[in-house]
Amino acid sequence: MQNTLNVAVIGAGLMGHGIAQVFAAAGHQVAITDTSAEVLAAAPAYIAHNLEQMGLATDPVLARIERFDQLADTVRHADLVIEAALEKVELKQRIFAELAKFAPAHAILASNTSVIPIIDIGLKLDDAARSRVVGTHWWNPPHLVPLVEVIRTPFTSDEVFEKVFGILESVGKCPVKVNKDVPGFIGNRLQHALWREAISLVERGVCDAQTIDTVVKQSFGMRLPVLGPMENADLVGLPLAQDIHRLVFPDLDCSKTSSPLLDKLIAQGHTGMRAGAGFQTWTDEEANEVRRRLALHLIKVTRG
Numbered sequence: 001m002q003n004t005l006n007v008a009v010i011g012a013g014l015m016g017h018g019i020a021q022v023f024a025a026a027g028h029q030v031a032i033t034d035t036s037a038e039v040l041a042a043a044p045a046y047i048a049h050n051l052e053q054m055g056l057a058t059d060p061v062l063a064r065i066e067r068f069d070q071l072a073d074t075v076r077h078a079d080l081v082i083e084a085a086l087e088k089v090e091l092k093q094r095i096f097a098e099l100a101k102f103a104p105a106h107a108i109l110a111s112n113t114s115v116i117p118i119i120d121i122g123l124k125l126d127d128a129a130r131s132r133v134v135g136t137h138w139w140n141p142p143h144l145v146p147l148v149e150v151i152r153t154p155f156t157s158d159e160v161f162e163k164v165f166g167i168l169e170s171v172g173k174c175p176v177k178v179n180k181d182v183p184g185f186i187g188n189r190l191q192h193a194l195w196r197e198a199i200s201l202v203e204r205g206v207c208d209a210q211t212i213d214t215v216v217k218q219s220f221g222m223r224l225p226v227l228g229p230m231e232n233a234d235l236v237g238l239p240l241a242q243d244i245h246r247l248v249f250p251d252l253d254c255s256k257t258s259s260p261l262l263d264k265l266i267a268q269g270h271t272g273m274r275a276g277a278g279f280q281t282w283t284d285e286e287a288n289e290v291r292r293r294l295a296l297h298l299i300k301v302t303r304g
Helices: 014-025 039-051 069-074 087-104 158-170 187-203 209-218 229-236 236-253 260-267 284-303
Strands: 004-011 029-033 065-068 080-083 109-112 132-138 147-151 174-178
Touching: 004 014, 004 069, 014 029, 014 039, 014 065, 014 132, 029 039, 029 069, 039 065, 039 209, 039 284, 069 087, 080 087, 087 109, 109 158, 132 158, 147 158, 158 174, 187 209, 187 260, 229 236
Parallel strands: 004 029, 004 080, 029 065, 080 109, 109 132, 147 174
Antiparallel strands: 132 147
């Protein structure tokens, strides 16, 4: 492992406390903060639950995590800062202005945004600070999903880009390099292209939401851990892929805005599991069981 780092995490919610857990479990010192005192207070319990579920000792990890009320105190000695705040560009710009002011001049400033271009987040910084800004898009849950997308902007220095990649490898993640700073990066562009067509099929009455999930989980989803889409195209042959595309592409959804079905469901208060309904209805027990099965599945596959 690399030398022990001082890592600061801005945001202690779902992503933030999981990211803090990864670095603390790897032996680094972690400082974490949140604007919500309640969220910050709850973070250790969530981390302890994660570790217990993984069959790991809690005390050594929690001992390396210190909570702070103020951002300035959180980043004062940081070598690496990871922002994990809400997906609002103005908020992230304000946070990064504070990071550039209060963090040491050598500190790497990373954002965990899942879709916002990194160049927009660092827009109001001077060139010296922008050279230290990089994207690190972790996937939920961050302590279990291996992938982290590392995104560079035209201002990101090569040294920062390569150093972050190496740090993430050293803590057991699977980083990939995103060489062009596009909205949604790689994973979310692929995921939401699938979601757009899935929602369209439901909206058009081709099938219901449950059927969509059954089709994915019982067919090509089973192959994805060992056969990515580019490998699959080569496996079946590019001429066949081309023939299929010529037939299917003209009928695929190519909307440039979110689906009217989403607008309708959200207006009805059907916002997802926490509300008890989204595309499907959910009891608290059903929702918690999905989360439990997901965590246990990811624990199993990552231990290989």
